[in-house]
Each structure stands twice: as structure tokens, then as C-alpha cells.
Amino acid sequence: MSTPFTKDMKKDYTILIPNMSPIHFNIVKEVISNHGYNVVLLDNQGPNVIREGLRYVHNDICYPAQLVIGQFIDAIKHGGYDTDKVALVITQTGGGCRASNYIFLLRKALEKCNLPQIPVISLNLKRMEKNPGFKITPFMLLQTYSAFIYGDLLMALSNQIRPYEVHKGKADALVIKWTAYLSDCFTHNRGYIGWAMKRNLNRICAEFAAIEMREEERIKVGIVGEIYMKYSPLGNNHLQEYLEEQGCEVMVPSMMGFLYYGADNAITDRKYYGGRFISAKVTQFLLRQLYKVEKMSRQAMMKSGKFTIPIPYTEMKKLDEGLLDYGVKMGEGWLLTAEMLDLVHSGYHNIVCTQPFGCLPNHICAKGMIRAVTERSKDANIVPIDYDPSATGVNQENRIKLMLAIAREKLENA
């Protein structure tokens, strides 16, 4: 069946990583390459990506699967890689959403294009599959975790500065600078824990805070949704860029929230369905350690006194009380609803809720909850947008424009 990634392969194979969120994955990529792997973060775009996706994946499967697999196949076919020296990495969550099938669909696709020799590495924390040549070490995990924390911070800061900066490009330049610097840190095995990390976080915040900004009021828009559609410009037709062009400030909830949520669900499961999973106590303990790093990042933001500080995960969770139960754990689950509420509370009343056309979990936790969220927070102005290979920009933009028109009116009347 599938080809495993062996130890020998580590030496001269190029590992391709799909690009879900450029700002995060640019840093994470460095972590993996610093552990001795040749990695390439895919940035191929264009119509051929989706063409290949539609060709090798069932057309009714969700859009992210078509994009991710299309991007891989396009890269393999046209990226100039030696097809006997290339491997692919894909995450595997193992949840009840069809997304947990991506790895299998990818392998099926490879078989269909006569490339079964290409190994696909499953990135998961549940030991669902073994790849002798690709070991996730505790160090790597720790570094990846830090990379996400940094990524979240850079994303939050640059988003809050970019629309207001006096000299265009300052915020983005800082993102590039810090990505390079952090990569160097990881190479030298420092800067991802404790004091060193704290110093980095503080410096990042200080440097962003020092960017000269215009005083003006902009429409504040939050983006929530299925994780790939939310972050990936390839998936959401460069939604964030579009919104910023329309004069908005954009807030995208953190990636860490999703990771915490994933781990946290094991605890809820135990309560509802009995003890079948890794001890809830261990998870609880680990989570508590992780929250400390999250706190460090928030404190750094607070120090500069300039930014909208994201609320901690544990508080975010409380927002859902009386609304969506924590038992909803497929896809983005209850977290998505909580994120909408959080955005409204922190002044981002206008929300684009992104999902692939026909996304099953989002029938529940996104579209199914919009009514409840707007009832609870009357200011909320939410537009659900479906993404699909043929859902056109015109259609999407028109709906977003309607949301913006209402937002603008509210801003003017305020």
C-alpha cells in the first residue's frame, strides 16, 4: 500500500508542506528544517492547483482537500522535483469531520497519477501512523509550539498596525525580519522557551508599537471559519487583503486556540462518553503549562499598551456557556461560536464566517449558531461565505460588501 518515509529518505528527500497560513508556516517550516529535513513550503497558486485538485479528488469533497491535494500534485508535476526524492507532509486530526480523510485521499490521488512511490507523512499527535524517518521529538514539538505562539503574535500585531501605518510596508517588513531572526534562533536552539522567549516577545511588541500610526477609525472585521479557509489566502481568495483594501482592520483569531481546543476536547469526551482516551489529567496538566506561554505573549502585548489583546483560551471558552456545548468537537466546533462572540466583545462586530461549500461541522457551529450569536450580541453583523472551486469572487464580494455597507453605517452613526 502506502510507502513509508524511511530513515534513509531523510538524507536526500525533499519534503513538501502545504501552506495553510503563510505567517505561521513560514516559521514552522524553519523548525522542521532545523531538525535536518529538506523542507519546502508550497507557494504555488494559480488555476492549475484547483484543476489538479478537481481531477484527482472527488468533486464533492470539501474545498480545502481539493486545494491541498491540488497544490501537492501541481507542485510535483510542475515544480521540478525528482519524483523519487520527494515526500509530502499532511496533518491528520482523526476527528469525526471528513477532513481526517485528507491523507487517504492524497494517497489515492498519488496512486491515480502513478506516483505511489511518494511517501506521505502523517503529522499527528495520536501515533495514528508510523514513519520511521520522520520522528516528532519533544524538542521539535516545543519549538513548533513556540513557532505558533510567535506566528499568532506577529499576525495579531501586523494586522492591527498595517491599516494605520504612516509609512506603508513597515509592519510587513517587521514580520519578515522577525521570521528570519526566529529561524536563526531555532537553528541555534534558543529563543523558544523561558526567559529568552519572553525577551523576544517583548521586543516584537515594542518594535511593532513603535511603528508610526495614523489616528483614524476603520471598520473592524473579524474572520472566523473552517481553519483552512480562515487562514489560507489561496482558499479564501485573499480575503484579508481584500478587506484591508476596502478600508477595514482585520482580526483573525489565533492558531493556538485551535490547538488548545483540540487537546481540551479529550477531557470533555471523558465526561460524556467514558474514559477511553489518554488520561484527561495529563492533558489538563499539559494544557496548564501551555497556557503559561500564551500568557507570556499576552503580557508582552499589554506592556506596549497599544493593542487589542486577545483573551486567554480559558476565558474564550467561557463565552460559549449557555450557547454551544463543549461536546461539539468536530471541525472547529464550539470554538468557532466562541470566537464569534469574542470578536464581537472586543469590538470586531463585523464577521466574515468562511467555510467550504457544504462543510458539515459548520452547518452546526457556524450557520447554525449565527442566529443565536446575533440574539445574544445585537451588534453582531455576520456574513457566512461559502468557498468552492466555482463559487465566484463576484458573488462573495457582493455579500461581503453588503456586510461592509451595514458596518459603515453603524460606524458613522456611532
Place this chain on the structure above:
Amino acid sequence: MKIGLDVGSTTMKCVVLDDTLQVLHTDYRRHYSQIAETACTMLADIKDLCAGHLTSFALSGSAGMGLAQNLHFPFVQEVYATRIAIMKFLPHTDVVIELGGEDAKILFFSQNMEVRMNGTCAGGTGSFIDQMASLLHVDQMDLNELAKQAKQIYSIASRCGVFAKSDIQPLVNQGAEKSDISLSVLQSVVNQSIGGLAQGRPIKGQVVYLGGPLTFLSELRKAFDKTLGLEGICPENSLYYVAMGTALSAEEQVIELDELIYNLEHYDTGKAFTSIPPLFKDLGAYETFKNRHAKATLHKIEPKNYSGPAFLGVDAGSTTIKACIIDPDGRLLFSRYDANNGNPVQAIKEFLGSFYTTHPQITIEKACSTGYGEHLIQNAFAFEYSLVETMAHYKSAKTFQKNVDFIIDIGGQDIKCFKIKDGTIDDIFLNEACSSGCGSFLQTFSNALGYTPQEAAELAIKAKNPVDLGSRCTVFMNSSVKQAQKDGASVSDIFAGLAISVVKNALYKVIRSTDPAMLGKHIVVQGGTFLNDAVLRSFELELGSEVIRIDEAGLMGAYGCALHARDQHMKVPQQSTTLSLAQLEQFTHRTKTTHCKGCTNNCLLTINIFDDGRKLVSGNKCDRIVSPETFISNPEQLNMYVFKQQYLSQLKSRKGERGKIGLPLQLNFYEQLPFWHSFFTHLGFEVVVSTPSTRETYLKGQSTISSDTICYPAKLMHGHIKELLEKQVPAIFYPCSSYNINEEKGDNHFNCPVVAYYPEVLRHNISELQDGSVTFISDYLSLADRSFLPKRMHQVLSQYYPVKKQEIKAAVKAGYASLDAYQKAIRDQGKIIMEQARKRNWPIMVLAGRPYHADAEVNHGIDGLLLQCSCAVISEDAIAHLVEKQPRKVLNQWTYHARMYDAARYVTRQEDMQLIQLVSFGCGLDAVTSDEIRDILRETNKIYTQIKIDEIANLGAVKIRIRSLLAALQETKEEQ
């Protein structure tokens, strides 16, 4: 002065307001995608009017977005513009319902302002009505007139134009009254607007109707009034509210109209769309191509020079009729390819009449019909034979290419593809109701852009930069085309793009081929759509090889029928019955509709009555009354679905000291009902189960559905809850559960996200579940862990009732006993049905799906249809346990999926078993299962058949699918 321009998807509206904001001028025209040009003419017309005034200008409408962006015109979103206009001109409005060409909107004004706009699916809009009208061969206004005479309403799927089309087509072909269909179309628009857009928010107070369809169609307004139970108004200038709002919000800035017109005249969008290489690099290439295909011709002879026996084949398609008359050598004597103008019987009568009179020396020996109108035509003219259309096409393809390995037929409504191996049909691919990349699809678009299909094909051939439009259903394609127009694609680029998309749809969506080269070496293409050279060329390009197209590609179904008539005649000679000229003169045809009184279903029957008492009844879900000779009186002996329905309906409840508790019979409760029924009965509750779903169940809950693309069973759940609320039960029990029953046949035992958490959606969208009128128990629990459940159930129930651990434990035990008994009963009955079928020598169909597919409203009686076709029906859960666990190539972690995989594996081991998979539209998980099940079946050359079901009840298409499968099996048997 203020100018507002509203560029809709098909029309452009212009309004000029004077300085007191009164409407001075209005103008309305179709723009045929010539947006800049139309805008120019409209503005030129008001030049004099505005001369000497300070003038402001703004633009609105989805199709105007690109223009506004590129020329830096102020832009106002159209819904928002409506709102501005309403607040200014009709401030006492509570709700606005505005239907446009491709958009539908509802705006709520009174407190808590809200706007709703249709999503990506564009059902229930102006172009939807247009499309439906063209199916009836009338225009919108005629449709309105017809609707006035309607006597009854058929249920037509309203969610999507394509679905509705497949509801209407059979009605047309069965001879239902046009007037009734017309009103039904309008009613479906009403249902769609209310269900899809209002999403639970009541429409009341002062309602205002705006937009083209509501302005022009009085009957549509009436239908809205009637359904809403109020009287809405359609104000003066109802077409222009968007333009008026746009004008109102135009900034007070002076513009020069001349400059504006100049800019529009010199508007060049550039080429912003993704294009693909042209179909032909030059005219020479086209000539070579044409010459090559010109060689493939059907052998013809002049009818004048022939006398003697002949054979007639008729293909009564969805929108056309095709007829062929051949001599015994298969040479074509006479043919006809015509629109059926909504009345296939009349069309054939004329055809036959004229043939008989002009060629009295030719006798039609035997005749055979196929297509949508197969039975109607056969009965009307007493044809000797009829043939399922797939077979008809296969038959004709074989005559042109003996060693054909693949046949693709793209007709007006259908795509039919067959893989041929060793001279028999090896695999069949038919399009879903929703992916209609067919002839009528191309026609719709060419008409919308103001061209005939022929002109469109010619333009496509010359296209320099065909647009890459992808390969999706018509509704999506509408917006893709809109986008391409915005991006500056020319009409010919769009037509070429559409031709390519038809091909891609067939190859990648219907056939699910990844490598077109694998289809085979000898490919025959048929169907009227392939007469379009642009489609043919795109197909060859995509395939990378040459194919055969007969010059009469559109006639192939009819030709196959004629061949069949001839072959049958040679095989078994019998008396000819086909109406003669004399009989034809006596021919009469009338239709009437009535409700069958055979049972409580009260099927709406359409009865076609011809002279001398021949008649055809359609619309019946069973044979009890219509053809009692084939009616099976004890269907549970041959039909597992019926057995399940009976089993569940026989669960008896009794009065209990703890009062009533309601259980909704839908989704996973279709399987778990015995468990919960017995659990609660044991605890001393009187169990109230909602009644099996019907169309009314759906309508009851329709307005609270929050997502219009969710599966039909989930939508029905809303109605079940409503029913329980009506029954005034004090509590409803419907728990959430990530995990299903664990049968240890897969890697995990999940529920799908919808089954798992649907109670959450219900709670937050049906207000009664939250306002205290009922206790809604939707806590999280699972039946997977038998030892943990008592503890969890105690936790859950003690929140609502004083219950003791001990009694819960006993009740859970009773529950599991009932569940086990139910599952055992299914397995035992499976054995019985298989035995019964084998006694009768019937094929056994595994109608594989999820437990709730046993619901008659969900499966639309497909099980009964199979029974009518002499097939026994069992379900996946009756046989899944008969095979051992085996690893799969996909993640196998859903309990229901694991059963289907195992059932498919069992089927591969049984000679006389076939599998048909029922897939609910919108079930994303079945994108995974369907490919995997096909792979399992294909390992042993079993044919995979999939039936997609939604709120539609187009059994005609399903029947074709089933009959094709049976015919292919029959043929394989005969070959052996």
C-alpha cells in the same frame, strides 16, 4: 440631479431624481452582458434631461461591481441601496421581499434591522422562473396567465433551479396541465424565499414586493400573499428601488455626463480572467477537423425510392423528440429532430401523420420508444416495444464501432456513459440531478446572452481566449459567467469556456475519470450536444485522442430504438399494433389528474387517456390500484425498508406515571428508536414518537432551517420537532453524540457531524425549545460504551427528573435488549428476503445508505420502485456482519460507513446481488464513501450505482438508472 444605475445580472435600470428627490426618469432594459455599452445608451438618453443641472452619479448591482472598480465610480451594494430607498420613500415598511434576476433578498425593517440574501445557490429567482417557463415553452408573462387557471399545486423542489427542473420535466412528459405546473413553479419560489431566506424570522406587518418577477407576475404576488397570510404591496417604481437608493446615496459631487459616457465608451477591462488555449489554432485546423468527422455518416436512402417494411424508433427526450425510420438493413429512411414544445404526444402525432401521407408505400412494421416519454408515447400510439434509453444508445453505438469501449451520450438533460468490456456493458455512469452540464445547459446560456445555440457554437470555435469556467452545476456556472463578464471576457470566450466545462463535467464529475486516456481506444460520442463542434473539439482535446461522432449524433437514441424494433421483430414475430394512418385520424388525447384512494398516501395520479380506452397512469408510488397484477401485498417479505418501517411503527407505548416524552423519528433515531423507546417506557414514561416524515413534515419546519445546503434528513428533523411541539409533549429527548454504536468493524465509531450535533442547531433555531415551553433534553451521550451509559444517563436525566441509579441501570439494560432484538430482526429478515428473492429468481438489491434512508420521505419510495422492477431490497445493516473486518484505503471511522463498506464486500461475493448507494445531497462524507464503495465493487466487476436524493422526488431519472442496471445485467447474462 441624482443618477442611479443598477446593473443586475440580466437587466440594467436607470433612475434620475430631481433636487427634491422625486423620480424624474426611469429606464429598464436587458443588457445581454454588454454592460458598458448599455450604460452608455442609457446615459446618452438622459443627457438633455440633465443638461444644465448639477448631477451626481452612483452605480449598484453585482454585474456593475467590476465597472465601478475600474472606472472609480461610487458603488452602492444593491441590498443596501434598496434599504436606503425604502427608508426614504416607504418608511412604514416592515419587510421587503425583492427578487431579481439571480438574487433573492429579504429585508427586515421594524426593530432589529436585518438583511438576508440568497447564498451561492440561486434557486427561486427571476432566471429560475425564466428557465422553468422555457421548459413549458412559454414566457414569464404566459406563465403568469397560465397560473391563473391552475387547479392544483404539485410539489416542486425550490432550492435549486436544476432540481426543480427535474421535478417539472416528468410532469411535462406525463402530460400534467401547464397551468398547474405554472402555479407550482411560482409556489416553489415562494417556499424557497420564505424557507431559505427568512430562516425562522416571521414575515409580518407591511410587506413590500420589489424587483422584476414580483412586479410583472401578479400570480407570484398572490402566492406570496396567500402563503404569508397577508396582503403585500407592490409600489410604483418597484423595479427601480435599487437604482433609486443608489441615486439617493450618490455623493453631492458634480459629474460631467459627457465625460462619464466617454469613459464608458473607452472602457477596456483588459483580460483579467484565466483563459485556456483556443479550440483551434486557425481556420485550417478547423477545416481538417470538420473533414475528419464528416466521414462518419449514417447510411441513408431516399424514402421515395423505397417501399416495403420499415421500423420506427422514437426518443421522446426532455425537451425534444427524435424519430428515426429505418429499413430492415438499418438504413435511415426518414428522421425528425424537433422541440416537443411541451407536448411530445402532439409532436409525434404530427410526425407520424405526415410520414404516412407522404410515404404510403412504406409500412411501419414495428415501433419502439425510449426517453423520458417512453411509456407515454408507447401507450399513446400502441407501439410494440419500449426500451430504456441507455440501452437504446448502446445499441446504436455498437453498429458504428464494433469494438467500441466507451460510449458517451450528452443529451438535453442527461449524460449517459458506458464502459464496454468484451461486448457487454461493464459500467454505467449517469449524471446526478444536480450536475447538469448538458445540452439544455448550453442552450440556457446562449439564450441568456442573446444567441441561438448554433451561433454560440460558431462563436466558440473562433474564441481566442476561452474562459476557464470549471465544471459545476448550472447555478454555480451562472455566477462564473457573471464573473467572466466582469473580467472582460468576450461572448465567444464564454461560449468556448462553456463548451469545455460541459466536457469537463462529463469527464471529471460524471465519469470521475482522472486520466481520460483510460476510457479506451474506441470512443463513440452521441447526443445532440456533440453536434456542437466546440463541445466535440473540447472533448477530443481533453481526451488527447480522436473520437467518432456520427453526423446524426442527436438521433442515436431513436436509431437504437428502431434497431431494437427490427431485431425484436426478427426474433419473435408478432402482430403489429402501432397506430395506422386511419387510426391516427381517430386519435384523441386528454389528461386528467386525481388523487388515488388506494391508501393514505393519496398519490396524485396523472391519467392520460387516449381513444379506444388506452391509458397511462403515472404518479403512483405502488401498483395496488394501477396494476394490481404485479402488486406485492406483503412487501416486507421482499423489502427490508418496509420491514423496518413496520417494525418501528409497531413499537407500543403505554401511559406512564412520569408523563410523556417525545422522540423525533429521524436521523440516528431511525436506528436507536427501539433502544430509547424501551428505555423510557421502562422508566415509566409514555413515549410519543413523531410520525414518519412526509412532505408536510418538511414544510412544517422549513422556516427554521438555518443552512440551506444541509442534507434533507436533517431538514426534516425540524418538522419532527415541530410535530412533537404540536402534540404538546412536556419533554423532547434527542441527545447529541460524537460517537455511534461501536461495532468494531472500523478504526473508530464516529457519527457524522450533522447526526452528532444536530440537536444544537434545533435548540438555537426553534424558539420553542428555548423559551421554556418544553424541556429539550439534548445532552451528550453515546450508546457505544454499555457499561458507562447507565452512569451518564443518570447524570443527564437527574437534571430533569428524580431518577435513581438502579432504575436507570435496568432501563438501559432493557434498551440494549430492544436494540439488539431490532438488529437481530433485521439480520434475520435479511435472510428471509434473500431466500424469497432466490425462490422467485429475482436479483437482490442492497439499497445501501444510512439507517434514516429507510424513511419513505427521504428515499422517495425508491425501495418500492425496485420492487416494481422485480428486485428484492435489503439494507446494508442486514448483511454487513457477514464479512470479517478488513482495513480500507480510506479512514474507516464512521459506524454507518463501515457497514456500507462491509455490505459492498459481501455483495462482491454473491452472484445475484447488486448494490445501489443512496446518497443524500449535501452529504460531504459520502464523497469519501462513494469512491471507496465503487472501488470495492469494481474489484469484481460489479456495477456501482449511486442515487442522489434530496427533497426532490424525480423517480423517473432513478427508474432509468435502475432499469439500465437491470438491462446491463440481463445482457451480461444473455452473453454468457
